[in-house]
Amino acid sequence: MSDRKSVFVKICGLKTPEDVDVAVAAGAHAVGFVLAPNSPRTVTADLARELAARVPERVLTVGVFRGQPLEEVRRLTGESGVRGVQLHGDEGPEYYEELRAPGRTLLRATAEHVARCGEYGEDLLLIDAPDPGSGKPWNWGSAQFTAPEGRWLLAGGLGPDNVREAVRATGAWGVDVSSGVERERGVKSPDLIRAFIEAATQSYDYSE
Numbered sequence: 001m002s003d004r005k006s007v008f009v010k011i012c013g014l015k016t017p018e019d020v021d022v023a024v025a026a027g028a029h030a031v032g033f034v035l036a037p038n039s040p041r042t043v044t045a046d047l048a049r050e051l052a053a054r055v056p057e058r059v060l061t062v063g064v065f066r067g068q069p070l071e072e073v074r075r076l077t078g079e080s081g082v083r084g085v086q087l088h089g090d091e092g093p094e095y096y097e098e099l100r101a102p103g104r105t106l107l108r109a110t111a112e113h114v115a116r117c118g119e120y121g122e123d124l125l126l127i128d129a130p131d132p133g134s135g136k137p138w139n140w141g142s143a144q145f146t147a148p149e150g151r152w153l154l155a156g157g158l159g160p161d162n163v164r165e166a167v168r169a170t171g172a173w174g175v176d177v178s179s180g181v182e183r184e185r186g187v188k189s190p191d192l193i194r195a196f197i198e199a200a201t202q203s204y205d206y207s208e
């Protein structure tokens, strides 16, 4: 039996101060701002900075990138002031090495279901669906998926109704969600954010 009391919860794709405040008050451990282009959740570095400034130190702020040049990731990270960098491209270990900086948390997102934690020098591994941010689940429950050892986050099609089962089935250290806490694409629902965090943080209550 694990002595963990809760999973790590990241709420991603936040665009408004109200939604950031709701996620923080409900107990999110991390909040994400999409700094990749062409998403209904894309925010400018200026808006990300404004949103990140509302977040207490204990909550990790994360910039989300997809296949962008290193200089662009560096610039947007600096301008927005986020402390975490989440990469969804096919960047190699050298790219992570280039981005490493004191106080910065590097997250490597992959749809590769045999990934190992820390393989590219990342601090946290994120195992996601092939189409990140689509709300489509992948087959995390299948026998073909072997969960990695260590600290990894599960994402892809999670929501208040399935997060608990997903954590129990995979043993994920943490979870990440965007679509499953939206009332329409790109628009968050405070009620769903609260419900997701509540459900996720109950995942390791083995007393029942």
Ligand SMILES: O=C(O)c1ccccc1N[C@@H]1O[C@H](COP(=O)(O)O)[C@@H](O)[C@H]1O
Pocket: 012, 013, 032, 034, 036, 039, 040, 041, 064, 065, 066, 088, 109, 126, 128, 129, 132, 133, 134, 135, 136, 155, 156, 157, 158, 176, 177, 178, 179, 180
């Ligand atoms: O959310 C996006 O639009 C996005 C864009 C580019 C890269 C990653 C993106 N989101 C990531 O996807 C998962 C959430 O997926 P879901 O919507 O809950 O199915 C999460 O890791 C986000 O950071």
